[in-house]
Amino acid sequence: MGRIISQKNKSKVIRAFRAPSAPVVMSLMALILIIGAPALVSMIDDSAQSEHMIPLGSYTEDDLSAPWVRKMVDAPADADMTFSYISGADNGGTHVFTLNTLANKAYVNAIEGIKIDNSVFDGGVSRVILSFDGSDVLDVRLVTSIPGESYSYVRFVEILDADGVGTNVFVCDLDSYQLTKIKANDLSPGIAIGFNGGFSGVFEMTSETYASTTIPYGEIIVGATGVLLIVCAILATPWVGTTGLTIRRRR
């Protein structure tokens, strides 16, 4: 804000605007870049839930897909939890899971290990819809991982009907981070299906995948921000500034 001081007949602007110092600008820029880049990607993700998605049918199951049962903590150690599994690849896209000893159905906490082939996401798939029949599913997660490293998961959201009742249909819109993580390595993401006493001993699962044609804006923004940060770091050194290179002469 400027300050105007009147001196008899003439006005004089003492100080109209004081520009922030270079260190302040540099540190603020670094902060904005660090927080702003992922925030921008997140905002674009939220606003880019395109309605113009191309349906690609059922997903392709990974060859290493091997479902297994996660038991309830109170399940007897000798409870028979073996099951039969018919993959969607052999059954027209419908996956069928049947517990061999139906009396033990109450001990089934979750079914994990069903894997979606990684190449599905390389083809541009960013939305997966899973429909269940035969058992009430509590929640579904898509588990992504890096070889020998960390794993993370994204929850599917259950689609509700007009009365707000769950339809046993779950949808997952993958964000830029998850897509980058999946595409960055060859590991196929797994599906974890959780029950809360809703498992009847058998269930069927069908899938739909949708692709949209978008540029990998998340990677572009984050990568470009990294380059800008390196430039900021160079400019923040005592030897290089915004006015040029500083060379110290020896006396």
Added chain:
Amino acid sequence: MITIDYYGLAAAAMATSFLALLMLSYVRKRTLSVWHALTIGAVAGFAASMAQSYTGLIDWLTLGITGVSTSATLFVLGMGAMCAVMVYNILATRGKTAVR
């Protein structure tokens, strides 16, 4: 949703350190006590967790630290370079400034 592992912890520590160093560059007081450092660390940690919650900052850093994504690795390199320069400046100027 990320899981806690060494890479996640390293990413969280990196984000917290970066924010703490930035805060330090605005602190005019030259001699800092342990209590100042603890306060700055706590505020920076809280800011990092908020950044993770709203923007997924630590997710991207974790991806970069594991080295599977080139763009995320560039992001981590840039952040690491800024941290290194700020630490150097603080040591070289004996705590007077972090960015110059």
